[in-house]
Amino acid sequence: MTETLVQINNVRKVYQRDAFEVPVLNGITVDVPRGDFLALMGPSGSGKTTLLNLIAGIDRPTGGSITVDGREISRFNESALASWRARHVGFIFQLYNLIPVLNAFENVELPLLLTKLSKKQRRQHVESALNIVGLGDRMFHYPRQLSGGQEQRVAIARAVVTDPTIIVADEPTGDLDAKNAQETLDLLQQLNEEFEKTIVMVTHDPKAAQHAKRTLHLEKGLLVESVEEQAAEA
Amino acid sequence: MKFAKLVRRNLFRSKVRSLLMIALMGAIFFLVATLIQILAAFESLNTGGAGDRLVVQSAFSLATMLPYAHEQKIRQVPGVVDVAKSQWLGGYYKERRNTFAILSVDADKFKTVFPEHKLDDAENAAFVRDRQGAIAGADLMKRFGWKLGDRITLHREIFPFDPEVTIRAVGHHPVQGSILFVHQDYLNETLKWNRVGTFWVKVADPNQMAGISQQIDAAFKNSEDPTETFTEKEFNRQFVNMMGNIKLLFSSISLCSIFMTVLLAAITMSMAARERVTEVAVLKAIGFGRRLILGLMLTEFVITTLAGFAVGVGGAALLYANVDVAKYTMGYLPNFHIAPATAAICAAAALAVGLVAGGLPSMKSANLSVVDGLRKVV
Numbered sequence: 001m002t003e004t005l006v007q008i009n010n011v012r013k014v015y016q017r018d019a020f021e022v023p024v025l026n027g028i029t030v031d032v033p034r035g036d037f038l039a040l041m042g043p044s045g046s047g048k049t050t051l052l053n054l055i056a057g058i059d060r061p062t063g064g065s066i067t068v069d070g071r072e073i074s075r076f077n078e079s080a081l082a083s084w085r086a087r088h089v090g091f092i093f094q095l096y097n098l099i100p101v102l103n104a105f106e107n108v109e110l111p112l113l114l115t116k117l118s119k120k121q122r123r124q125h126v127e128s129a130l131n132i133v134g135l136g137d138r139m140f141h142y143p144r145q146l147s148g149g150q151e152q153r154v155a156i157a158r159a160v161v162t163d164p165t166i167i168v169a170d171e172p173t174g175d176l177d178a179k180n181a182q183e184t185l186d187l188l189q190q191l192n193e194e195f196e197k198t199i200v201m202v203t204h205d206p207k208a209a210q211h212a213k214r215t216l217h218l219e220k221g222l223l224v225e226s227v228e229e230q231a232a233e234a
Numbered sequence: 235m236k237f238a239k240l241v242r243r244n245l246f247r248s249k250v251r252s253l254l255m256i257a258l259m260g261a262i263f264f265l266v267a268t269l270i271q272i273l274a275a276f277e278s279l280n281t282g283g284a285g286d287r288l289v290v291q292s293a294f295s296l297a298t299m300l301p302y303a304h305e306q307k308i309r310q311v312p313g314v315v316d317v318a319k320s321q322w323l324g325g326y327y328k329e330r331r332n333t334f335a336i337l338s339v340d341a342d343k344f345k346t347v348f349p350e351h352k353l354d355d356a357e358n359a360a361f362v363r364d365r366q367g368a369i370a371g372a373d374l375m376k377r378f379g380w381k382l383g384d385r386i387t388l389h390r391e392i393f394p395f396d397p398e399v400t401i402r403a404v405g406h407h408p409v410q411g412s413i414l415f416v417h418q419d420y421l422n423e424t425l426k427w428n429r430v431g432t433f434w435v436k437v438a439d440p441n442q443m444a445g446i447s448q449q450i451d452a453a454f455k456n457s458e459d460p461t462e463t464f465t466e467k468e469f470n471r472q473f474v475n476m477m478g479n480i481k482l483l484f485s486s487i488s489l490c491s492i493f494m495t496v497l498l499a500a501i502t503m504s505m506a507a508r509e510r511v512t513e514v515a516v517l518k519a520i521g522f523g524r525r526l527i528l529g530l531m532l533t534e535f536v537i538t539t540l541a542g543f544a545v546g547v548g549g550a551a552l553l554y555a556n557v558d559v560a561k562y563t564m565g566y567l568p569n570f571h572i573a574p575a576t577a578a579i580c581a582a583a584a585l586a587v588g589l590v591a592g593g594l595p596s597m598k599s600a601n602l603s604v605v606d607g608l609r610k611v612v
Contacts, residue, residue, distance in 0.1 A: 058519050058604040079523055086521020093608070097516045101243035111520045113236050158520070 005166065005198050006032035006055055011064035011074075013050050013221075024050045026221040027064070032166075037192040037199045039212035046218040048202045049170055055200055056089050056168040057081045069165050086114040090159030090197075092188075094171035096151040098143040098158075104130065105139040108157045115162065129157040133187060149180030156187055160197065167191065169201040173208050185211040237526075241534050247506075252538065255502050259542020259587075260549060262495045263580050267550045269484045269491075270576045275567055276481060286440045287347070289469040290433040290450055293460040296472070299429035300459050302422075308433055311449045313442045318343035319418050319430040324391030327378060331562075334374060335413040336388060336397070338421040338430075344369070347436045350407055357382070357403035365420050367402035373411030373560060373569070375404055388414070395424050411569065412560055435463075492583055495539075499591035503535050507595035514599045515607020528600035535592025536585060543584035547577050 013025040024047045032038055032055075040048040053059040054066055057073050058081075066074040073084060090111075098107045108129050112122045130136050133153040143151055152172060159167050169188065173181035189211050191197040201212060209215045217224045246252055290308060292298035299321075308317050318340040326333040341362045345353050353361070353369065361367040370380060380386070380401055388397045397416050405413065422428060437446055447463035454461045464472075507514075514527060522530075551572040559570035 053605055056519070058608075082518065082521050082523040085519065089520075091516070091519050093516070097512060097608075099240075099513055099516070101247050102240070106239065106243075110240075110517070113240075114521050119236075 002033040002035070004031045005034040005036070005069055006200075007065075007067040008032075008051075008055070009065045009067075011051070011054060011061045011066060013047070013054065013059070014062045024221055025054075025061070028218075028221075028223055029064075030216065030223060032198065032200060034198055035192070035196045037189070037211070037213045038201065039209035039215040040200065040202045040218060041204070041206070041209055041215055042218035042224075047221040048218050051218065052168050052170055052200060052202045055166070056091065057085050086111060087162065088165040090162065090164035090167040092152070092155050092159050092167065092169035092172045094174040096143070096148070096155045096175075098151055098154055100143050103140045103142050104135060104146070104154045104157075107143070107154055108161050111158060111162045125161050126157075129161040130154070132160065132191075133157045147180070148176055149183055152176060152180070152184050153187065156184070156191075160191060160195075165198065167197050167199045169199060171202055171204065173203070173205060181205075181208065237530060241530055241537070244510075244530075244534050245537060251502065251506075255499070255538055256541045256545055258498060259495060259539055259584070260545030262491045263543045263546030263584065264550045265546075266488045266491050266583065267547045267572055267576055267580050269488045270579060271550075271554075271570065271572055272567065273481060273484050274573065274576065275570065285466075286437055286443075287466040288435040288437060288443060288447055288450070288463050289466055290435060290461050290463045291431065291469070293451070293454075293462040296431065298459075299427070299431055300433070300461065302428045302430060304454065304459065304461065305433060307453050308435060308450055311446055311453065313437050313439060313446045315436045315438050316343055316346050317436075318347040318434045319432070320434055321418065321421060321431045323393060323395065323397075323416070323421070325388045325397070326391065327386060327388055332378070333391070334560075335410075336391075337413065337415055338418040339415045341365075341367070341417045341419070344415065347434050351405040351410075352407070353403050353405065361402040364400060364402055365417050365423070366397075366399050367417065368397070368399035369403040369405050369415040370401050371405045371407060371411040371413045374414060375401075377412075377558060377560065388416075393421070393425060395421060397421075409569065434466075492587065495542075495587050496591050499535070499539060499587055500594065503538075503592045504595045507531065507599050510599070511602065511607050514602055515604045518602065518604045518607070524600045528596050531596035531599055532589065532592050535596065536588030539584045539588035539591070540581070543580055547572060547580045551577070 008028055008030045011025055011028045012023070015022045015024055028047075028051060040051060042048045050059065054061055054074075055068070057068075057076070061074050064074070065072055068088065071084070073081065076084060099110070102110070105126055108126045109122055112125055117125065127136065127139070130139055133156050135150060135153055135157065138146060138150060143154070146154065172188065173184050176184060185208055188199055188201065192199050192213070199212075201208070203209055290300070290304070292300050302319070305317050305319065308314060320340070321338045323336040323338055324333070325336045339348075344351075344361070345358045351369065361369055368386075374380065382401055382404070384401050386399060386401065388399065390396050397420065399416055405411070405415070407413070418430065435446070435450070437443055443465055447465075450463045451461050517527060554571045559567045563570075
């Protein structure tokens, strides 16, 4: 039986916009097994990015609970959430969000600065993460010296360098051309299959979702269907 | 420190802006350090002077001269050790820009009444012997390249008297190195007034100064020339009080400058922080806590203001160490330099400017919601 890594139980999220309350998630219940590669799809405003943010611990639900690896993160305060994210979550953003004044090596090293690893250990981890994404020869290039695809691969290296429990990706191919998008998705698939990383990915692109093991569709803050990846069924 | 690289890179993220900011801070701290130092020079007048001297002047004003005859009565007051007449002359050497303090004094009393000038015995004797002799402060000797025995002509400022003197002695006063003394007799011989501005009275027991002052003033209370006697510190304070408005002006300029620095720094630092909203959100997302973000940004901003301090105060210290300010201020600012206390005040101000100006944008960044920060561009 597959172990459940993320348990989302009747989660609601309401944003306060001036005098108005805007409900975004209206009672989502879903489990994400360890080693899953889950795609969240849905139209704009359906709540998929909000759900991703809640799973990643960068936002807190208005109601319900979220448990990751046995810990109910929805009860954590901000400081505890920050420490938890540093140890357990790897982030991949649509616009890569690398720090422009740091080179690839230094960008990937950032999450490790929050650990007790020595400089030598940090270097070993960074080098191996950059080698996994195929950028071992671009370590000292700055973001402006890299292509979009390369920047996203550096971002992926930054996401995996701490060996996180879960990787969250928000439209990771949204700003890439077809070739680089394909390479990025292959890389995510490789991380999932070879390194058994649990990945939750938000995407608009059905082709991108095909790389996931499962796809969940959201609409108006509700889960409307769940589609098992064909390969997984096989 | 493992975060040093991040701070350093962010410091020079926009080199032009950082350098302009540091240059601006430097200019302001240069100004503030200079003003504080000038104020300190004024204040030194307050603290200068021996503790065993009284100054007798006219009760009407310092500009009113007293008759020589007062000296004998002053000498008769119990507790008085010695009395020296002295008159402010003012004047300059060769050109008006070479203006410095020139006073006449009773030559034979000088060494007893004003021992802090540390005259060499032989030089003092030569000065006393020569009615047209002069004592020049060490700073003046250096400034004009004078040597003992040099004959110089000074030009009048107040009285119809252009002293032609020979330098016979060098004064080694710890602060007043730009004063020149001539004989009182030489002045009086020329003017034939038998009157003088002040009597400097050395007393045996400093604890008796109040009583001696009262006795001196009482002795002349009903005369045509009543006196007012001060301790030397009180006498000096009159001049500082005359500068009261200047002190207020300088203090106000210093405070306004620092306030201006805070505002300019706050604007620049807010801009710098706003540009990095998404980056801060990313850092927070990957686990950088609120305190760490606050610490990193404040460190960056404080380093900027301290760099401005280093440039400004360091530049001022270097400039004043190599330029004779007395030469350009007609001798009013002898030995002008940036004192460690002034540098410390400016360093504290720079630190405060960094913390105050950088505090708000740093707090905003530290408290930034990750979701809101990422939404800015995503």
